[in-house]
Amino acid sequence: MKKHPPALPTVGVILPAAGFGTRMNADRPKQFLELAGKPILLHTITTFLKHSSAPFIAVVLPAGFLQSAQDDILCFFDHNDASRLLFAAGGKTRQESVANGLQILPSCVQHILVHDGARPLVSNSIIDRCLRGIKTHGAVIAAVPVKDTLKKVTENFITKTIERKHLWQAQTPQAMERQLLDNAYIHAEKTGFEGTDEASLLEHAGISVGVIEGSEHNIKITRPGDLAVASGLIHSRSPAMKIGHGYDAHRLVPGRKLILGGVEIAYKLGLKGHSDADVVVHALIDAILGALGAGDIGSHFPDTDKMYKDIDSLKLLEQVIDLAGEQQMCIGNTDITIICQQPKLAPHLKQMQSNIARTCGTTKENVNIKATTTEKMGFTGRGEGISAHAVVLLQQTTT
16 A cells, blocks of 8 residues: 655744844844743744644744854754754845745645744644634734733823723734735735734735734743743743752773763773763763653663664663653753863863753753863772763753
């Protein structure tokens, strides 16, 4: 029986993240600022990647940051997730940036969600309501009713009180059938119209736009205070934290490669073991398993199993990170100490840090690795072996 390839997603997400956010007074675009250990934009991307609709995602970035930001983003995701990420350079306006994102979405995508890259706390339930809204109305936006009394002010004096009964505060996602958005862009180009969001483009083209319930938590990070609020909301949504400690030691012997933190280091001796004997990664694996209450490295990857013979320990770490993910846990941060008399490890620590951060799906700032000696005392001091300690903090992932 002939196998048919899996159906391609019909949902596409456009994340306009091409602005510079000057009101943040930061040294880089606000979407790249760190929030709970990861760039703001990465939180947003991850939520949509994990959504059950498995959408294509067009990330629209500042032209000057396009290649570097694309590389930084892709290193956080495996091949399957990365294959659904597309990248485009932003335009001079939001309208141009969204159009650039729309152009790179494949033709199979017929339902579009446009969402601010700097609005990282969108929930799956809001995304679900938007997708249902497309089927019901053709086009909808997430919004919340205005709660506060609104005042029209001229030169610091109130000139009018605005009735708030029928006022809503627009959020994103703004969702619509692709053809409706295409038509709205064609009409805007003909009339020279510049909208403030996708809903205004649709309205200008005479297309009705429905409203679905957003959330007060679905905030857009615009000013420095917003970052603190978002951080508090993330921590309130993911209160669970678990701590683990790991230790490993291996003997130095001739005829073996010396692998530490996934880095091959030129030295006359290597570490003896069934796998590549990477004590740095092994200590971290034991720390993660300890935090999960899931035993130790030997119980998961026994040295009696031929499939683990000389295996790259980073591959074992990948499996343990997946195990943590199944329990809705991810790396908060880790601190690793290597005890080694020889060789000198300082030149290699940054590469170890990068390898482990990439494998764990976190930023390098969340991985600290340091090396020390025992002043020639004990088995490490005599050059008989190398050991490592690791402490890890796991945090509950957000949904």
